[in-house]
Amino acid sequence: MTSASFTRRGVLAATPIVLATGALAACSSGGTSTGSGSDGGGEGGGGSLTIFTTGDEMSFDPATSQNLAITTLGLTARRLTAWKTSADAPTELIPDLATDVGTPSDDGATWTFTLQEGLQFEDGTPITAATVKYGLERSFASELTGGLTYHKVLLEGGQDYSGPFSGEHLDSIETPDDLTLVFHLNRPYGDFGWIASTPAFAPVPEDSGEPETYATAPVASGPYRLDSYAPGSRALLVRNENWDAATDEARTGGPDEIEFALAQDASVVAQSIIADRADSQTAFLASFVPTAQLVQAQNDPNVGDRLVTSGPGALEYLALNTESEALQDVAVRRAIQYAVDKQAYLTFKGGEISGDYATTLITPGIAGREEYSLYSDEPAGDPEEATRLLEEAGAADLTLRLVITDDQTGAAEAIQQGLARAGITVTIQPLDDNAYSSEVTAGDGSAYDLVLSSWQPDVPSPNANLTPLFDSSQIGSGNYNLARYDNPEVDAAILEASSTVDPDEAHAKWAAVDQQILEESPVVPLIYSKNSFLHGSAVENFVIGEFPAYPNYLTVTLNA
Known part of the structure; x- marks a missing residue:
């Protein structure tokens, strides 16, 4: 595993693998949001959440991402489906942009999804079936590498398709109207609803998906948009005012803003969170707790349930x-x-x-x-x-x-x-x-x-x-x-x-x-x-579900 993509892949490390700029996760109630959506706000009392990470760079391009559905990229980019995680039940597939988790036909070789009405990007333009198709087509481009490949080997004609930047489109993704997507696979596949929760199924407006710039200038469909980014320093997410909490079962959109503090020393951050210093009370460490600090946190009565250990995972x-x-x-x-x-x-x-x-x-x-x-x-x-x-x-x-x-x-x-x-x-x-x-x-x-x-x-x-x-x-x-x-x-x-x-x-x-x-x-x-994580005293709903053994970024809130 690399800290930049933090996916399931990679050799086993003797020290904890960094949950850097996003990736694996699991947890939380994952309940349906009840915000009005009129101001883009959700549940959780607002405030500014800090996520400390050892990684020094971030990318917000879904075409190149291997993030799981409940971590970093899920804050800015919705997909057709999403995950509802729970501490005492297997993870459940739920709708996200779509109205359901997909309808199979042709014995599972064809899958149809219908988008919810009225969904918007951060700039107020509509999220349509064409923008989801374009987002998927971008993932085939040779200029964009590193993303997951499940859909690439399943969609008819995918192995011979090289992306949309030369004007070519993938015929096996049909968009008969603004709200309908029909996927034609080269064989029956029962898990396509799960595949539709992977990053490449995020919508991308065709006029903003340039491969050179989109990673740091994404157009958000989730509760947060990228406000500023400085490699090696920080990435700041602020509210996407055009996100409607009433349409989103997977995200609470609690904090007013989320800052990723980059290039951090995990041991130093862990010490600060253990001490619950002022600058760490509204924060969590996105990497596993280093061994020395894990022992310290276990023996410190003031830490208590701010040390959260997952159940068995990878x-x-x-x-x-x-x-x-x-x-x-x-x-x-x-x-x-x-x-x-x-x-x-x-x-x-x-x-x-x-x-x-x-x-x-x-x-x-x-x-x-x-x-x-x-x-x-x-x-x-x-x-x-x-x-x-x-x-x-x-x-x-x-x-x-x-x-x-x-x-x-x-x-x-x-x-x-x-x-x-x-x-x-x-x-x-x-x-x-x-x-x-x-x-x-x-x-x-x-x-x-x-x-x-x-x-x-x-x-x-x-x-x-x-x-x-x-x-x-x-x-x-x-x-x-x-x-x-x-x-x-x-x-x-x-x-x-x-x-x-x-x-x-x-x-x-x-x-x-x-x-x-x-x-x-x-x-x-x-x-x-099992993975252990630390968070500050003002952080709430920091729960790790049965799968995967990581916190669900999308449902973390603050009590401030």
């Missing part, structure tokens, strides 16, 4: 390269399931406050997830069973190469000592970012046996858990099937589950795929990580 796992000569035998891979010491791994990560032990691939907080455990129920593992399986497989003297990034050494040593109990020798090879990319995500997989990583889905769907990590189309070329797992039967099962429109039927199929994959042991689930 999956941290050990990928086993199934193309490696040493790991092609499934019995050897299963032996590693028993040899790994998850207890030592979690202890290194910080103990119970840092995560729960993982046994499944679909992460908590996602509807349809089923609990199961195929291997040892003991967190410390079962090295005797591992040894027995290795002996039966004729692999008693096994030496494996574990490649890591520079900041993963401690986590890797926990894996190393666990496997050593079963007679497996692990050599740890740190790589810089470029070497890691060329060898692991973009390489041919010939030089490594094991990889430590983590995964945060883009949307709360089993599809977003399993397809990127285990579909054979996601091997190499910068993709994230790090186990290089290639099973035609699993590919077919993934295709069938993703094509199923009925949610209950789809959930049952995804649960079966989860176990089908893990029976072949391409990865060892380690923990579902």
Whole structure:
């Protein structure tokens, strides 16, 4: 993960990943706003909210963003659908610009959305179906890179389309009138309503979407507009007077303004918030609490519920390269399931406050997830069973190469000592970012046996858990099937589950795929990580939902 985009992608860091200029999140009541909309205001008592971030730059261009629906970009850019998060229930898909979450037809290969009437951009011009289509078309342009690609591979003709800047348009997005969008997909896809909550589905006026300038001169559709931006210093959001709270179920629009304080030292900010200093009372830290300050906050009675820890979230796992000569035998891979010491791994990560032990691939907080455990129920593992399986497989003297990034050494040593109990020798090879990319995500997989990583889905769907990590189309070329797992039967099962429109039927199929994959042991689930955040005493409605394990920026308010 990079701090600039902070998405689900990236290797597992030994220190907390920065929730910098927006991204993952989850939480809060997410209730329907009840403001009149006449002055653009919402709930929450006004005031000025500060969000401290370690990132030094921000982009407000939805075409290049991988932000989740409830973080930074969601403050300025609405989408067709949105998320309602809850601390005690799976995240719910709700309408945003649209009147519903999409109507499938043609067995799920065609999806229709109808916009609410009267929606406006910050300048008072109407939000129409054409502006949503143009926003999506911009995401295909070669000048704009880095955004999510789900819609690009699903829309008919998408793989041959290069964006609207040369006057070409994508015929598979129809706009029969100002309020109607019809999407024609190249196959049935049950989760298209979730895909419509991703950043590229934000509307963009055609006369303001220049690739060179839009990132810092966006036209807002959400409760806030960008007032000023200074890289390395701050970004100031102020009220969008043309946002109507009565049309928005996802956002409360509480503070009068929101300032992102950029390039901050997380330890220094955490100390200030712990002390509840005047300049931190109306603020929160958008990165995980550093370890030293986390211990301090836990032991300070004045902090109390201003330290907020999520439930179990992103999956941290050990990928086993199934193309490696040493790991092609499934019995050897299963032996590693028993040899790994998850207890030592979690202890290194910080103990119970840092995560729960993982046994499944679909992460908590996602509807349809089923609990199961195929291997040892003991967190410390079962090295005797591992040894027995290795002996039966004729692999008693096994030496494996574990490649890591520079900041993963401690986590890797926990894996190393666990496997050593079963007679497996692990050599740890740190790589810089470029070497890691060329060898692991973009390489041919010939030089490594094991990889430590983590995964945060883009949307709360089993599809977003399993397809990127285990579909054979996601091997190499910068993709994230790090186990290089290639099973035609699993590919077919993934295709069938993703094509199923009925949610209950789809959930049952995804649960079966989860176990089908893990029976072949391409990865060892380690923990579902927990994240801890700090906020000042004047911050309210700072709640973390079941998915994802981050605060919902869109519903935070102030008591000032």
